[in-house]
Amino acid sequence: MSAANVYRLEELPGRVGRLLGISEWIAIDQARIDAFAAATGDQQWIHVDAERAAASPFGTTIAHGYLTLSLLPLLSSTAFALVDVGTAINYGLNRVRFPAPVPVGSRVRGHFDLLACEAVKGGVQLTIKVTVEREGSERPVCVAEALSRRFASTLNSDV
Numbered sequence: 001m002s003a004a005n006v007y008r009l010e011e012l013p014g015r016v017g018r019l020l021g022i023s024e025w026i027a028i029d030q031a032r033i034d035a036f037a038a039a040t041g042d043q044q045w046i047h048v049d050a051e052r053a054a055a056s057p058f059g060t061t062i063a064h065g066y067l068t069l070s071l072l073p074l075l076s077s078t079a080f081a082l083v084d085v086g087t088a089i090n091y092g093l094n095r096v097r098f099p100a101p102v103p104v105g106s107r108v109r110g111h112f113d114l115l116a117c118e119a120v121k122g123g124v125q126l127t128i129k130v131t132v133e134r135e136g137s138e139r140p141v142c143v144a145e146a147l148s149r150r151f152a153s154t155l156n157s158d159v
Contacts, residue, residue, distance in 0.1 A: 005080040009124055009152060012082075012117040020114050020128065021079030025107040025135065026071060028063050033104060036067040050104075058101055065098035068108065068142045072130055075110035087151040091125060094145035100137055107135040115145065123151035 005021040030050070037048050045052045046062055053061040082088075102108060109132070116127035125147060132142035 004078070007080060007082055008084050009082060009150060012114065012124060012126065015114050016117055018114060020112040021076075022112070023075040023077075023079040023110040025109045026074065028067075028102055028104060028106045028108060030061060030104050033061060033063050033067065036064055036070070040064070040066065042066075058103055061104045063102040063104070063106075065142065068098065068102055068132055069096060069144065071108070071132070072110065072144070072146060075108075075130075075132065076112055076128075079110060079112045082150055084152055085123075085150045086153040087123075089149050091147040091149050094127065094147065096142070096144040098142055100134065100139040100141045102134055102141045108132050108141060109135075120149055122153065123149055125149050 007015065007020070033047055037043050042064055046056060046058070047053075047064055048061065050061055053059075111131045111133065113129040113131075114126065115129050116125075118125045118127075126149075128146050128148070130142070130144045130146055131140045132144075134141045
């Protein structure tokens with residue numbers, strides 16, 4: 001998979017308030033949900049017990065909200081790329097919401113809008129609004145403001 005939209009760091013200030021890109025669709029199968037449950041220790045039945053979840057209001061297992069959030073790097077990698085970045089780090093999140101569930105068998109994709117681009121020593125700090133949609137649903141499944149720092153060269157100790 002490769003990103004549809006490619007940018008240089010110097011272009012980003014002019015893209016504030018604009019869409020950076022939309023990712024490819026990613027399938028959410030039970031194997032992915034189970035692997036996330038095993039990695040995080042979150043074995044709640046609504047995620048991993050198909051028989052019990054069938055009797056729930058969702059009618060099936062659903063992905064963890066944090067699983068959806070953890071897909072942001074994968075989703076962003078197919079939505080846009082920065083060609084002149086030597087180092088990229090996650091810096092945090094301002095706000096995260098999970099307005100709708102992600103039932104097993106769903107496909108999701110992300111929309112990445114650049115909200116801010118601020119200069120930091122050796123690079124920029126980006127604030128990106130990410131809206132993850134589920135195919136066939138009117139409500140997003142995740143809305144987050146993700147912060148990252150992008151540096152043109154290798155990371156120094158003054159991050």
